[in-house]
Every structure is written in structure tokens, then in C-alpha cells.
Amino acid sequence: xxxxxxxxxxxxxxxxxxxxxxxxxxxxxxxxxxxxxxxxxxxxxxxxxxxxxxxxxxxxxxxxxxxxxxxxxxxxxxxxxxxxxxxxxxxxxxxxxxxxxxxxxxxxxxxxxxxxxxxxxxxxxxxxxxxxxxxxxxxxxxxxxxxxxxxxxxxxxxxxxxxxxxxxxxxxxxxxxxxxxxxxxxxxxxxxxxxxxxxxxxxxxxxxxxxxxxxxxxxxxxxxxxxxxxxxxxxxxxxxxxxxxxxxxxxxxxxxxxxxxxxxxxxxxxxxxxxxxxxxxxxxxxxxxxxxxxxxxxxxxxxxxxxxxxxxxxxxxxxxxxxxxxxxxxxxxxxxxxxxxxxxxxxxxxxxxxxxxxxxxxxxxxxxxxxxxxxxxxxxxxxxxxxxxxxxxxxxxxxxxxxxxxxxxxxxxxxxxxxxxxxxxxxxxxxxxxxxxxxxxxxxxxxxxxxxxxxxxxxxxxxxxxxxxxxxxxxxxxxxxxxxxxxxxxxxxxxxxxxxxxxxxxxxxxxxxxxxxxxxxxxxxxxxxxxxxxxxxxxxxxxxxxxxxxxxxxxxxxxxxxxxxxxxxxxxxxxxxxxxxxxxxxxxxxxxxxxxxxxxxxxxxxxxxxxxxxxxxxxxxxxxxxxxxxxxxxxxxxxxxxxxxxxxxxxxxxxxxxxxxxxxxxxxxxxxxxxxxxxxxxxxxxxxxxxxxxxxxxxxxxxxxxxxxxxxxxxxxxxxxxxxxxxxxxxxxxxxxxxxxxxxxxxxxxxxxxxxxxxxxxxxxxxxxxxxxxxxxxxxxxxxxxxxxxxxxxx
Amino acid sequence: xxxxxxxxxxxxxxxxxxxxxxxxxxxxxxxxxxxxxxxxxxxxxxxxxxxxxxxxxxxxxxxxxxxxxxxxxxxxxxxxxxxxxxxxxxxxxxxxxxxxxxxxxxxxxxxxxxxxxxxxxxxxxxxxxxxxxxxxxxxxxxxxxxxxxxxxxxxxxxxxxxxxxxxxxxxx
Numbered sequence: 001x002x003x004x005x006x007x008x009x010x011x012x013x014x015x016x017x018x019x020x021x022x023x024x025x026x027x028x029x030x031x032x033x034x035x036x037x038x039x040x041x042x043x044x045x046x047x048x049x050x051x052x053x054x055x056x057x058x059x060x061x062x063x064x065x066x067x068x069x070x071x072x073x074x075x076x077x078x079x080x081x082x083x084x085x086x087x088x089x090x091x092x093x094x095x096x097x098x099x100x101x102x103x104x105x106x107x108x109x110x111x112x113x114x115x116x117x118x119x120x121x122x123x124x125x126x127x128x129x130x131x132x133x134x135x136x137x138x139x140x141x142x143x144x145x146x147x148x149x150x151x152x153x154x155x156x157x158x159x160x161x162x163x164x165x166x167x168x169x170x171x172x173x174x175x176x177x178x179x180x181x182x183x184x185x186x187x188x189x190x191x192x193x194x195x196x197x198x199x200x201x202x203x204x205x206x207x208x209x210x211x212x213x214x215x216x217x218x219x220x221x222x223x224x225x226x227x228x229x230x231x232x233x234x235x236x237x238x239x240x241x242x243x244x245x246x247x248x249x250x251x252x253x254x255x256x257x258x259x260x261x262x263x264x265x266x267x268x269x270x271x272x273x274x275x276x277x278x279x280x281x282x283x284x285x286x287x288x289x290x291x292x293x294x295x296x297x298x299x300x301x302x303x304x305x306x307x308x309x310x311x312x313x314x315x316x317x318x319x320x321x322x323x324x325x326x327x328x329x330x331x332x333x334x335x336x337x338x339x340x341x342x343x344x345x346x347x348x349x350x351x352x353x354x355x356x357x358x359x360x361x362x363x364x365x366x367x368x369x370x371x372x373x374x375x376x377x378x379x380x381x382x383x384x385x386x387x388x389x390x391x392x393x394x395x396x397x398x399x400x401x402x403x404x405x406x407x408x409x410x411x412x413x414x415x416x417x418x419x420x421x422x423x424x425x426x427x428x429x430x431x432x433x434x435x436x437x438x439x440x441x442x443x444x445x446x447x448x449x450x451x452x453x454x455x456x457x458x459x460x461x462x463x464x465x466x467x468x469x470x471x472x473x474x475x476x477x478x479x480x481x482x483x484x485x486x487x488x489x490x491x492x493x494x495x496x497x498x499x500x501x502x503x504x505x506x507x508x509x510x511x512x513x514x515x516x517x518x519x520x521x522x523x524x525x526x527x528x529x530x531x532x533x534x535x536x537x538x539x540x541x542x543x544x545x546x547x548x549x550x551x552x553x554x555x556x557x558x559x560x561x562x563x564x565x566x567x568x569x570x571x572x573x574x575x576x577x578x579x580x581x582x583x584x585x586x587x588x589x590x591x592x593x594x595x596x597x598x599x600x601x602x603x604x605x606x607x608x609x610x611x612x613x614x615x616x617x618x619x620x621x622x623x624x625x626x627x628x629x630x631x632x633x634x635x636x637x638x639x640x641x642x643x644x645x646x647x648x649x650x651x652x653x654x655x656x657x658x659x660x661x662x663x664x665x666x667x668x669x670x671x672x673x674x675x676x677x678x679x680x681x682x683x684x685x686x687x688x689x690x691x692x693x694x695x696x697x698x699x700x701x702x703x704x705x706x707x708x709x710x711x712x713x714x715x716x717x718x719x720x721x722x723x724x725x726x727x728x729x730x731x732x733x734x735x736x737x738x739x740x741x742x743x744x745x746x747x748x749x750x751x752x753x754x755x756x757x758x759x760x761x762x763x764x765x766x767x768x769x770x771x772x773x774x775x776x777x778x779x780x781x782x783x784x785x786x787x788x789x790x791x792x793x794x795x
Numbered sequence: 796x797x798x799x800x801x802x803x804x805x806x807x808x809x810x811x812x813x814x815x816x817x818x819x820x821x822x823x824x825x826x827x828x829x830x831x832x833x834x835x836x837x838x839x840x841x842x843x844x845x846x847x848x849x850x851x852x853x854x855x856x857x858x859x860x861x862x863x864x865x866x867x868x869x870x871x872x873x874x875x876x877x878x879x880x881x882x883x884x885x886x887x888x889x890x891x892x893x894x895x896x897x898x899x900x901x902x903x904x905x906x907x908x909x910x911x912x913x914x915x916x917x918x919x920x921x922x923x924x925x926x927x928x929x930x931x932x933x934x935x936x937x938x939x940x941x942x943x944x945x946x947x948x949x950x951x952x953x954x955x956x957x958x959x960x961x962x963x964x965x966x967x
Contacts, residue, residue: 012888019896020884022831022871026897029830123816201835201843201897201931252833252897253931285836505895505932674891674937681934706840706929714922714935743934 006514006524007734010670013510014524015503018250025249027205027220028282035207036065038271038281039125040264041115041132042290043107046141046360046699047156050105050114054133058117061131063124066275069115070104076270077101077236085332085476091168095358097157099326101236101263101270107136108157108325109362110699111290113263118271118279141360141699145299145322148357156325156358165323165356170338170414176305176351179314183305187385191302192768193374195322195692196295197709198367200504202252203288204262208269209278217269218245224254224502225543230534232261233269241534248532251504255682256366257292258504259545260329289704294692295367297322298334298374302341304382310390310397314349317341317378321356324363330545331356331364332475336371336463339414343379344423344461344636345401350413360699366545368682369741372462373748380458380749381766384756388765393440394753395431398459399424409730416463416471418634419731422662426725427459430638430660433723439642447761452645453655454758458750460639463632464738465551465731471632482628483548484538485556487516487564489621491610493603495520495527497560500541501553502531506740507671508549514667515554515734519561521588522602538624547635547738550667555732556627563623570617571609572600633729633737637661639680641750645758650777652688652755654718659746661722663739664729672739673722679743680720685712686744687751691770710770759783802863804829805873813860820844822860823870831871831900835929842928845901846870852908854927871900874907882948883907883941892941894932902928906942914951918943 018024055067080098102113117128140154147153148163156163180186206221217239223229226246234244251258264281272279283291299320305313319338323331338352387394403410405422412418439455446453466472469480484500497516503509509529517524530536544553565585572590573580582593591599600608609621642656659676666672689710693703703709728735748769755771756764762783767776797812804827811826823832823846832855835843844855847869874881883903886892893899902925909916909924916924921942922935930938 013891016888016893016896019893019899020871020880020887020903021875022829022900024831024896026830026833028834029824031828122821123814199931201841201895201929202833203835250897251895252835253895255931285838285841507894670891674894674933677934677936678894678932679934681936682931705838706836707838711840711929711931712934713926713929714939715926717922717935720934720936 005518007518007667009668011510011514011668013507014513015507015509026202026252027207027222027248030207030220032207032209032278032280035278035280036118036120037122037125038268038279039117039129040113040281041117041129041134042111043103043114044110045107045136045138046110047139048107048136049139050103050107051135051137053115055115057133058128058131061124061128063119063121064117064128065120065277066118067115067128067132068271068274070100070102072274073102073267073270076273077266078238085330085479091166093164093167095160095162095165096327097160097358101266106158109360110701111287111362113267116267116271118275122282141697143359143361143694143696143699145320145357145359148359149320149355156360160358163358165327165358166332167355168335169353171351173316173351176314176316176349179349180305183313184308185389186303186305187382187389188303189382189385189766191300191378191381193296193298193300193377194769195297195364196367196686196690197289197692198255198257198292198295199711200253200255200257203283203285204258204264205280205282206264206268207278207280208272210269210273212276216243216245217273218247219269220247221265222251222258223248224251224258224504224545226502226532226534227500227541228543229261229265233265236266237269237273245535248502251502254504255368256295256370256545259543260293260365262291285706286704289709290701291362293328293365294324294362295364296374297364300374300378302378302382304386306386308390310392310400312345312347312401315342315347317350317352319352319354321354322359322361322364323356324359324361326363328363328365330366333366334364334371337374337378339416340372340463341375341378342413343376344403344459345379346403347413361694368679368744372741372745373683376458376460376462376745377749380460380753384753385765388760394457395436398427398457402459417631418461419631419729420727421461421634421636422725422727423459423636426636426660426662427638429723429725430640430658433660433721434640434642434656434658450647452647452758452761454643454645454754454756456641456750456753456755456757458639458746458753460746460749461634461636462742462745463634464547464741465629465633466546466548468629468631480628481542481548481552482626483542483552483556484540484624484626485553485560486537486624487560487622489564489602489606491607493526493606495522497527497529497557498537499529499531499553499557500538500543501549502544504544506544506549506675507668508544508553511550511667511671512554512557515557516561519558520602521586547740550736551633551729551732551738552627552629554734554736556625558734559627560623560625563625564621567621567623568602568605568609571605571613571621574614574617575600575605575608629731631731633664633731635661635663635737635739635742637742637746639746639750641754643751643754643758645755645776647780650773650775650780652771652773652776654684657718658721659743660724661739661742662725662727663742664727664737665735666724666726667736675739676722676743677720679741680747681712681717683744683747684751687748687769687771689770689772798861800861800864803867805869815859815861817860818856819858819860819863820855823855829870829872833897833900835898840929841898842905843898843901845904845928847904847908850911852905871903874903883945886941886945886948890937890941890944892933892937898928898930902930902938906945909942910946910949910951914946914949916946
């Protein structure tokens with residue numbers, strides 16, 4: 001790599017000018033000649049049999065062009081149109097119900113498509129959809145995951161043997177027998193992870209145009225990974241990938257909800273093909289809340305064995321996961337919680353098991369952090385539960401058990417190798433910034449005054465940068481999550497770089513350009529970074545999720561630039577009349593070793609590369625590189641939250657939030673800070689506000705609008721004070737780790753630990769999320785021995 | 796039955812026949828072709844569609860197009876003048892006040908009205924003033940910073956110290 005000029009600098013984002021002036025290219029903004037609109041008729045029931053569907057009235061409605069139901073798609077969409085990656089390691093049991101884009105006989109979640117109406121105008125399509133008459137026979141809705149797991153429970157799918165989606169034991173309980181036998185103290189806790197609605201501000205939009213003469217399908221849509229979508233859609237529609245183009249320019253956020261394919265991704269192109277018109281589907285917010293793959297939805301039962309001095313011995317962990325009505329593509333990734341719940345600490349042994357159940361709700365799938373926020377919440381909550389039990393300071397307990405910096409690379413209990421870390425350093429820095437010792441003193445005084453102030457730590461770690469084939473391959477039947485990049489240096493020296501990752505807010509267009517500019521030794525302005533069009537660039541791109549765009553995608557860019565430089569050396573050797581092995585590349589120029597005065601700039605070499613070359617030398621200056629990471633990268637840090645809980649109302653006042661994070665070498669500190677701010681906000685929102693609430697009987701989603709679902713506003717956000725440490729990753733040559741999910745992974749535990757610490761004088765040991773004022777007020781009332789309506793509780 | 800509606804958008808006159816049920820936001824996007832104004836919800840919570848109607852911030856999903864008869868509308872496309880970004884646009888760029896950018900036009904329009912009403916807001920006043928707009932990416936930290944910095948650039952320089960600590964990401 002060239003001596004760094006741009007890498008590490010606060011470079012303003014190149015994608016911003018169009019976005020701040022209203023010239024973004026979100027799918028719904030794209031003009032398209034002759035486009036018609038599709039509305040989806042969705043099941044109002046969580047679980048029902050379809051008796052009949054009457055479409056005649058809808059067909060006659062003004063502007064309506066077609067009404068299609070499942071039977072119309074029989075010949076155009078081949079079989080179940082989605083598949084799912086199985087949980088890592090062989091599950092004891094696996095039930096993966098087939099999922100068709102449109103239901104034929106049975107609907108299994110509220111919002112499942114049963115018919116579509118296509119009309120000239122959007123309003124006409126919506127009007128037509130109202131006229132589709134579906135006769136349903138309601139079936140019992142399976143909503144409670146513990147009930148669903150029991151033998152004899154009503155079934156989420158009437159044609160499946162039971163509701164057990166998967167059941168996987170990673171390390172059996174016997175492995176922790178010794179730890180629990182020799183334990184001086186054992187603490188147990190049940191930890192809930194409520195269902196969350198991902199809610200990127202842009203809901204999904206899918207537009208498709210089919211050219212029957214050339215047999216080409218073009219799709220424009222809001223996705224995090226256009227190549228995967230192309231693979232699935234081409235397969236389902238029986239087309240070659242060469243005939244399908246998926247474009248996704250600007251995308252208004254994803255957070256994991258725009259990874260897996262959705263029914264409309266198949267339905268819209270199929271309709272375009274059947275109708276011979278370009279078709280667009282624009283999801284409403286309520287549709288998004290009912291149908292976007294949800295996050296979390298898990299119950300953890302955890303036991304920790306320790307010595308009286310705080311030495312950790314063993315952990316036993318059961319994850320009970322609400323899979324929803326079908327097994328979504330990457331649903332099983334959430335089981336990684338079972339592999340990393342040991343967190344940043346030494347353990348003699350950990351046993352874990354993941355069980356997922358089918359319910360009549362929209363499937364869950366990765367949502368920002370996917371498995372690691374849950375794991376962190378388990379590890380960090382259990383630290384505080386144990387500290388309380390032992391009467392130890394939570395910092396002291398953590399310090400006693402943290403993996404020390406000289407132990408890296410550290411093989412943790414499940415055989416995963418943590419690449420690098422210096423956990424104590426980050427913790428100490430955070431403690432210093434927050435003024436921990438003084439805060440504890442202040443807390444003592446405040447408690448004397450009856451004030452409920454609490455301090456919560458989260459000494460988080462995670463694994464990201466998905467991912468090494470050695471780990472993902474066995475789990476998925478050979479799927480690797482590499483990343484690709486293609487660099488083209490044009491004759492006049494301009495550079496186009498095509499990346500397989502996708503930018504939907506992460507600032508990749510900027511950070512990727514910083515990497516390329518430094519590597520090629522040219523100004524950023526000469527480099528165009530392009531993503532989100534499967535007709536451009538390498539044969540496959542793996543997309544953006546799992547904090548991988550830098551630690552995997554960035555390295556692919558670096559490698560493709562280096563390949564181009566290698567080719568450039570051959571051309572430069574010819575121009576400089578030297579042997580190739582004597583040519584060096586430095587700061588954008590090729591020269592002969594020891595003779596830097598006589599050099600050829602990259603642009604000159606590019607021009608020559610497309611002209612007459614010595615016999616046997618191929619024209620052109622471009623290269624493709626795929627990078628498969630040898631390991632995950634493992635960022636870490638310490639977050640500390642300070643709260644005061646109002647004893648009369650249960651309201652949480654977030655007074656201070658300090659985060660010291662380490663994502664290895666930093667490419668652009670401004671963007672790292674932005675990712676942390678947003679991530680922390682999403683974690684705070686989960687800890688205190690957000691929850692998808694369903695009616696237990698009918699299975700109706702009750703929180704289906706922003707009126708009912710508590711999104712965080714500017715007014716609820718606390719101070720966030722960021723700082724960092726830098727521990728480079730040995731996993732890649734740039735020493736970088738991911739930071740896209742870190743804030744969310746770390747923050748729920750810091751907030752809930754602070755709330756629990758605040759309430760501990762009342763004897764309250766644990767609080768479930770979301771810690772709303774209502775929930776806390778009730779806990780406080782109960783703890784004080786008064787009933788919820790304020791009267792003395794009956795004994 | 797269509798109704799005639801005549802408006803001025805970003806200084807340009809528009810006259811169209813529209814359905815009475817057409818929302819102003821759909822009129823702006825689909826009829827006037829100004830797609831910088833976005834739609835993020837169905838219930839007027841998110842503020843992505845905020846525009847100025849006769850200088851006042853309005854969520855354009857809360858009005859019918861026909862109600863805009865005779866009004867002067869400003870959308871995000873009308874904020875930059877003569878190739879110069881509006882100070883708010885510049886500040887959002889400088890302070891990394893956006894990530895995916897979808898909510899950004901609404902925030903800029905809401906902030907424009909906020910600063911018009913209160914050229915010198917405290918951070919808490921900014922937070923309260925932007926409560927009607929949702930952002931899922933930024934945690935609002937840099938949005939508040941952007942508005943604060945725009946206020947200073949627009950001459951309402953805040954003399955009180957910032958209530959919230961600055962971000963320090965200096966490494967070691």
C-alpha cells in the first residue's frame with residue numbers, strides 16, 4: 001500500500017451532494033415509461049385456510065389491468081421460491097416449510113400475499129385490492145414460542161409435523177458438569193429479546209421490466225445485495241442470470257431487513273412478464289411493519305457457575321428463537337449468539353443449545369447485529385447479575401475475567417479464534433472518561449436521598465466481516481461470503497471500480513475511494529466507485545451485511561488495485577526499458593529501482609497499456625479480485641451508561657453515554673463515529689422503547705404504524721461521548737475490523753445494566769426490554785409492596 | 796372528477812388537473828416530478844415529506860394537493876440557489892448529518908423552518924424542534940450538530956456553550 005494520505009482522514013462523503021439536494025436515486029424516485037402499479041392483497045389473518053378467492057369485481061374496477069392469484073403463477077414461478085441456510089452444525093431436527101411467493105391454500109402470517117392487483121395508477125390498484133373477496137377459514141394462531149415448542153401445540157402450518165424449526169446443541173450439557181459441580185456460586189436468569197421492526201426509513205420498492213424480444217428482465221429495487229436477488233429470481237423464473245439485471249442505486253437503509261428475498265421480489269417480475277408492461281410495487285409503512293423480516297424474538301435461559309472470588313467457571317445457555325412462519329434465508333445466523341455468548345471473558349466451559357419454533361408471524365432474520373447483540377446482552381447482563389450476587393463491583397468482576405491482550409490470538413470455547421484485542425485498555429479509557437469512581441461515590445449519596453441512579457457497563461466484543469468459508473461453508477453446504485471488486489483503469493487515466501458490496505448509508509463510496517486512491521497513488525476525484533448494478537463489475541457480489549464492506553470488500557478493492565499495479569509494472573518496464581522485476585510503484589508512479597527521477601505516472605502507463613505493446617503482452621489495465629477472509633474480525637470496546645430512574649413514574653433519564661470502541665485501523669473517523677451513533681441509538685431504542693406487539697389470540701400485529709411502534713426521536717437521545725483505541729486486526733493486511741453493527745451490539749446491555757443498577761436498592765435484580773416507564777413503574781410498585789393501582793399489595 | 800390546482804413550487808408556476816383525493820406529497824412526486832420529497836410512513840409520523848408551504852414547515856402527506864391552491868411551496872430541490880448549497884445542506888454535508896439520506900430532505904426542510912422561527916436554538920430546542928422527523932441511521936447526534944452549525948453559518952451564531960460534549964475520535 002502507498003504511504004497513507006487519505007486513509008485515516010475525515011473525508012466528506014462523495015455520495016452526499018445528490019442526497020442533500022433531493023437528487024437521490026431511490027427506487028421509487030426513478031421515472032419509468034409506461035409503468036403500472038401493483039397492490040398486494042394480504043391475509044388479514046395470522047393463520048387461516050383459503051376457501052375461495054373472488055376476483056371478478058376487482059377485475060372490473062377502473063384502471064385495473066389484471067388480478068392474479070397463486071394459480072396464475074404456477075407456470076411462471078417454479079416451486080418454492082426461497083431457500084434457507086441451515087443452522088451451523090448438524091441440527092438434531094430441522095423443519096423448513098416450503099414457502100411460495102403467494103399463498104394458495106393456507107396463510108401462515110398476517111400480511112401473507114394471496115392475490116395481486118395491477119392497475120394503471122397506484123390508487124386504482126389499491127382500490128382494486130379492496131374488491132378482492134377472499135373467503136378464509138380461520139385456524140388457531142400460534143403466537144407464544146414456549147407454547148409452540150410443546151408437544152401437542154396447535155401447528156403454525158397444518159401440513160408440518162410440529163413447530164420445531166430447528167434444534168441444535170453446540171456443546172452438550174455434560175461438558176459443563178464439572179464447572180457446575182465445583183461452583184461456589186450459581187446464578188440464573190431468563191433474558192428476553194423482544195421482536196423488533198427494522199424500519200429503515202425507506203420501505204421496499206420493486207420495479208421490473210421484461211423485454212420479451214431479447215428475453216431480458218430488468219429489476220430496480222431496494223436491496224442490500226442485488227446479486228443474491230438476481231440468483232434467486234433468475235432461478236425461480238427459470239431464466240439464466242445473464243438475462244436478469246438487478247439494479248439498486250440509493251437505498252434508504254437496510255439494517256438486515258433488505259438481505260433475504262421477499263415474495264414481491266418474485267411476484268413483480270413475474271407479473272411484468274405475464275402482462276408485458278413494466279410493473280412497480282411500493283410498500284407502505286404498515287405493509288413494511290407487517291412484512292419486513294423482524295429482528296430478535298428470542299428467550300435465553302442462562303446459568304453461570306463461578307467461584308466466590310468471581311472467577312468464571314461455566315455457562316449454560318439455551319436460545320429459544322421465534323422463527324416466524326417460515327425459515328428465512330439467514331435466520332439461522334442468529335444462532336451465532338450461542339457461539340459468542342461467552343463474550344470477552346475466560347470460561348472453563350460453555351454449553352449451548354438453540355431451538356427455533358415456527359409461529360404465525362413474519363419470519364425473523366438478521367437485524368443489525370444478528371445474534372451478537374443477543375450474545376452481548378447475555379454475557380454482560382450475567383456479569384452484573386453475578387457481581388450483584390457476589391457483592392463485587394461489576395468492573396472488578398470483569399477485570400478479573402477479561403481475556404488479556406497477550407493471549408491473542410485467543411481460541412474461545414467454541415473453537416473460534418479471536419484475532420486481536422486489548423479489552424482492559426478500552427475499559428480503562430471508558431472508566432476514566434465517565435469518571436467511574438466519582439460516579440460510584442455520587443451514587444451512594446444519591447441513594448441516601450432516595451434517588452435511583454445507576455451505572456451500566458458493556459464490555460462488548462463481536463465477530464464480523466462475514467465470513468471465512470472454513471466456518472460458513474460447512475454450515476451452509478459450501479456458501480462462502482467472499483467479496484469481489486473490479487478495477488478498470490481507462491486509457492486517459494480515469495478509474496472505475498465496481499464493488500460487490502452495497503452502499504445504503506455506510507459511506508462505502510467514500511471509504512472505498514479512499515482505499516483505492518491511496519493504493520493507486522492518485523486523487524480520489526479520478527476514481528468512481530460503483531455498486532448496485534449486476535450488469536456491471538464482477539460476476540458475483542456478496543452484498544453488505546455483517547459489517548463486511550470494509551474488512552472483506554475493502555480488501556477485495558485493495559487486492560484488485562494491486563493486481564492492476566502488477567500489470568502496470570509489465571507495461572512500465574517496457575516504457576522504461578527495464579526488467580519488470582526492477583520496476584517499483586510508489587505514490588502513483590512507476591520507476592526503476594534506485595532511479596525515482598525517471599518515472600511513468602499511472603495514467604501514462606494506462607495510456608500505453610491500450611496501445612502497441614511488445615509481442616506477447618496483452619492490452620488493457622484492469623483486474624478482478626475476490627477476497628475470502630481467513631477469519632472473522634473481532635472489534636470490541638466498553639460502553640458505559642448512566643441513568644436515573646424516576647421512582648414515581650418509572651421514566652428513565654439517560655444522563656450519560658460513553659463509548660470507547662476499537663475497530664482496528666480507522667479509514668474515516670467521521671464515518672466510524674456516525675456508524676456508532678446510529679448503532680447505539682438503535683440499541684437504546686430496543687432497551688427502552690421498541691417492541692412489536694401482537695394480539696395473542698388473533699395474531700394481529702398491534703404495533704403496525706409509527707403511531708404504535710415507539711421509534712426513537714431526537715428528543716430521547718442522550719449525550720453520546722465517543723473515543724477509541726486502535727488494535728489492528730491481523731486478519732487482513734489493512735488491519736481493519738467492522739463497525740457497522742457495534743453500537744447496537746454493545747448498547748442494550750449498557751442501558752439495561754444501568755437501569756438494573758439504579759433499581760437494585762429496591763431488590764430488583766433484572767429488567768426485561770423494553771424498559772418502558774410503565775414496566776419499571778410496576779416493578780417499583782411491586783418491590784415497594786404496593787399494588788399497581790397504588791394501594792397496599794395483598795400479602 | 797378532477798380539480799384544477801395552481802401552485803408555485805420553488806418559484807415555478809404549476810397548474811394541473813388532479814383527483815381530489817391526491818395527497819400533496821404524491822402531487823409533488825408524481826405530477827410535478829420532484830422526487831426529493833420522500834414518503835416514510837402512512838400516518839404523518841416520520842416527517843420525510845416535510846416541505847415549506849408559504850414558508851411554514853408542513854408534512855406534505857397531511858394536505859391534499861387541492862388544498863395547495865394558490866400556495867407557494869418550497870421543496871428540497873428549491874433550497875440550493877445559483878449553484879450554492881443552502882447553509883443547512885452544507886452543514887449536513889460537513890457534519891455527516893446523513894447516512895442513507897432518505898429522511899434528510901425532510902430534516903433539512905423542518906430545520907429551515909425551525910431556524911427561521913428561532914435563529915439561535917439551543918441543542919435541546921433543536922431536538923425538540925425536530926421531534927416530528929424520524930431518522931433510523933444517525934441517532935440524531937450529527938443532525939443536531941448540523942443544525943447548530945448551520946445556525947452559526949446563517950448568522951444566528953450561538954453564544955451559549957454546547958450542552959452536549961463534542962465527539963472525540965482522535966485515536967491514541
